[in-house]
Amino acid sequence: MYYDIPILNIVALTIKNNTMNNLSLYGWNELLLEQKRNSIYKDFVHGRISITHKTCYEVISEMGDYTCELTGNMIYGRDKVEFPCTGDWVIFQPIDTDKGIIYDILPRQKTLYRLKSGRISEKQAIASHVDKGFIVQSLDQNFNVRRIERFMIQLADENIQPVLVFTKSDLEFNKNDVEESLNHLAHKIPIFYTSVHFPDTIEKLREYILIGETVVFTGSSGVGKSTLINKLCKQEVLLTNSISSATGKGKHTTTRREMVMMGEKGILIDTPGIKVFGVTNDDADTLSRLMDINSFTEKCRFKDCQHMNEAGCAVIKAVEDGELDRGVYENFLKLRKEAWHYSTSVHEKRKVEKSFSKMVKNVKKNPFKKF
Ligand SMILES: Nc1nc2c(ncn2[C@@H]2O[C@H](COP(=O)(O)OP(=O)(O)OP(=O)(O)O)[C@@H](O)[C@H]2O)c(=O)[nH]1
Ligand SMILES: [Mg+2]
Ligand SMILES: [Zn+2]
Numbered sequence: 001m002y003y004d005i006p007i008l009n010i011v012a013l014t015i016k017n018n019t020m021n022n023l024s025l026y027g028w029n030e031l032l033l034e035q036k037r038n039s040i041y042k043d044f045v046h047g048r049i050s051i052t053h054k055t056c057y058e059v060i061s062e063m064g065d066y067t068c069e070l071t072g073n074m075i076y077g078r079d080k081v082e083f084p085c086t087g088d089w090v091i092f093q094p095i096d097t098d099k100g101i102i103y104d105i106l107p108r109q110k111t112l113y114r115l116k117s118g119r120i121s122e123k124q125a126i127a128s129h130v131d132k133g134f135i136v137q138s139l140d141q142n143f144n145v146r147r148i149e150r151f152m153i154q155l156a157d158e159n160i161q162p163v164l165v166f167t168k169s170d171l172e173f174n175k176n177d178v179e180e181s182l183n184h185l186a187h188k189i190p191i192f193y194t195s196v197h198f199p200d201t202i203e204k205l206r207e208y209i210l211i212g213e214t215v216v217f218t219g220s221s222g223v224g225k226s227t228l229i230n231k232l233c234k235q236e237v238l239l240t241n242s243i244s245s246a247t248g249k250g251k252h253t254t255t256r257r258e259m260v261m262m263g264e265k266g267i268l269i270d271t272p273g274i275k276v277f278g279v280t281n282d283d284a285d286t287l288s289r290l291m292d293i294n295s296f297t298e299k300c301r302f303k304d305c306q307h308m309n310e311a312g313c314a315v316i317k318a319v320e321d322g323e324l325d326r327g328v329y330e331n332f333l334k335l336r337k338e339a340w341h342y343s344t345s346v347h348e349k350r351k352v353e354k355s356f357s358k359m360v361k362n363v364k365k366n367p368f369k370k371f
Contacts, residue, residue, distance in 0.1 A: 021060050025264055027212050032089055041091045041103040049088045050259040057084055068092050068100040085125035086257040086269055110158050112216050115278025121345035123280050127216040127269045133160045136219035139173040145181045146331045150277055152290055157281035162189050167224040170195040184292040202231045209266035221273025226254050229270050233262050238270055282339035291332045
């Protein structure tokens with residue numbers, strides 16, 4: 001079901017006293033207010049999406065929490081990637097004490113996107129208005145520097161501060177090996193070693209999250225994202241994969257993107273574990289800077305060197321001389337190729353859409369002509 005016409009004053013807006021929310025704790029600010037004033041729906045209610053379901057959204061507003069659907073205009077008038085995601089600020093009209101219809105989304109910023117897996121190159125918005133991106137890896141089997149680089153490049157595209165959070169530091173691991181493989185990244189990203197069994201490591205991380213700041217947690221399934229969020233919030237706000245000692249049950253893998261409040265301090269967004277996190281950032285300069293190879297790229301003979309097989313390529317020479325890690329170099333090529341592939345297919349798609357809409361216009365003008 002969807003709605004197109006604003007249902008003004010049909011339902012008395014009942015304020016639910018028990019669920020009044022102070023939105024400034026959720027990051028509401030002057031800029032967002034200004035943006036709301038520019039919307040034709042400025043007289044409606046605003047709120048932030050806390051959970052994204054398949055066809056509806058949980059929205060937190062000053063008047064309480066609502067489950068909302070989209071208007072038909074929003075469903076049919078936008079690309080999937082422009083549909084609301086967790087963390088978005090939206091304008092909606094309550095139609096009941098706990099139901100509403102979303103009419104507009106305030107301009108997105110600092111959004112974590114990923115390349116959707118599948119044949120068609122499609123971006124997916126995971127979380128928006130994000131200040132920090134916690135790249136979570138567990139120190140048992142999950143540590144993988146190539147995956148860290150992958151997340152970092154994607155976060156850089158939207159100016160989200162990357163933070164590396166290791167979990168399960170109570171388990172056996174070789175800290176020297178970990179630190180050595182992070183040499184080229186260490187000065188670009190804060191690193192935390194945490195364990196649910198060492199409360200001071202959780203406390204340090206909690207202090208790092210500031211009031212009103214939004215943090216998204218990303219990483220493979222089972223690394224302990226939901227467990228860590230529960231510890232930071234000092235309560236079981238999310239289901240985790242741990243076995244409950246009381247029931248012996250509790251296998252639960254996260255399936256939705258959900259926002260929770262950490263005390264009255266920060267806003268934490270949990271996400272399901274993703275096997276391969278595809279990138280869409282095709283900015284080669286950012287990539288070479290992040291991977292710490294820009295000191296070599298500057299010395300290449302040709303300005304437009306692609307660092308693949310060109311004569312006088314300082315990057316290839318650095319790999320041959322052992323100055324640049326081969327793994328870093330190969331991941332650089334891989335990430336760049338992936339992002340190129342994405343942007344080329346987006347470009348192609350736009351071209352097809354443009355020629356299609358041109359054809360539709362022409363048909364409307366001259367319905368009997370053959371095109
Ligand atoms: N030893 C140890 N185990 C932990 C730690 N943190 C989490 N775990 C365990 O790791 C398992 C997975 O935890 P979850 O929090 O569900 O993992 P997740 O990253 O949310 O996984 P998905 O929701 O599937 O993406 C559970 O059995 C936790 O008890 C830790 O610091 N040390
Ligand atoms: Mg989880
Ligand atoms: Zn080169």
